[in-house]
Amino acid sequence: MSSNSISDNLQTVQDELSAACQAADRPATQVALLAVSKTCSPQQVVEAARAGQRAFGENYVQEAMDKMVAVATLAPELALEWHFIGPIQSNKTRQIAEHFSWVHSVDREKIAVRLSEQRPSNLPPLNICLQINISGEASKSGVAPDEALGLALKIASLPGLRLRGLMAVPEPTDDAVTQRLPFAALRQLQEAMRAEGLPLDTLSMGMSADMRAAIAEGSTIVRIGTAIFGKRDYAKNL
Numbered sequence: 001m002s003s004n005s006i007s008d009n010l011q012t013v014q015d016e017l018s019a020a021c022q023a024a025d026r027p028a029t030q031v032a033l034l035a036v037s038k039t040c041s042p043q044q045v046v047e048a049a050r051a052g053q054r055a056f057g058e059n060y061v062q063e064a065m066d067k068m069v070a071v072a073t074l075a076p077e078l079a080l081e082w083h084f085i086g087p088i089q090s091n092k093t094r095q096i097a098e099h100f101s102w103v104h105s106v107d108r109e110k111i112a113v114r115l116s117e118q119r120p121s122n123l124p125p126l127n128i129c130l131q132i133n134i135s136g137e138a139s140k141s142g143v144a145p146d147e148a149l150g151l152a153l154k155i156a157s158l159p160g161l162r163l164r165g166l167m168a169v170p171e172p173t174d175d176a177v178t179q180r181l182p183f184a185a186l187r188q189l190q191e192a193m194r195a196e197g198l199p200l201d202t203l204s205m206g207m208s209a210d211m212r213a214a215i216a217e218g219s220t221i222v223r224i225g226t227a228i229f230g231k232r233d234y235a236k237n238l
């Protein structure tokens, strides 16, 4: 896969996304593709952007800041949308609030309050997904499902933020049926929260290895890195 060009890979992912939507009887316009560019070079981001990709996801604040500057220098004509999807330290919230359009990985009230306070008033509210610890104790990230509603209600009242939905990174498994279970649980949690009056419209779920299962269970944003950019080389880039 990594021997193919980024634009070929993007086309393949778009085709798989469309096929998964068709299989699930959903319009392909319901599922947005977020290209996860962590460890990728600015040149690779520009290549994907020139092939039509607009939204990019990053996990590390300093790497993302450097990349945004480099991409803007290489290709100032590109208007990209940046999503933060990694763990959030409180001393990094200002840079996130100032430079991203979306944050998928909010799981604490303290972080949400800081993001809201630090969101510049000339920008639209920061789009937020609550990260849910859907697979239980194995993962340290994400709020427990039974604490999600309380946190969501607090976030929904913060003026600098716009709560959009839920995100999860389930335990990896190769089995297509097992892959669907945590995604179904996330969708059911979102439905329960909508029934409480929260206007959620986003389910950020599905990565390169489980995109199809996520789309079958209602994903509206898939976060795809490897299938677009090839296998990550952490040693080279970090």
Ligand SMILES: *Cc1c(COP(=O)(O)O)cnc(C)c1O
Pocket: 036, 038, 059, 085, 086, 169, 207, 208, 209, 223, 224, 225, 226, 227
């Ligand atoms: C790295 C990462 C992805 C992309 O994973 P791939 O398997 O490379 O598609 C998606 N979501 C999060 C939160 C990530 O950290």
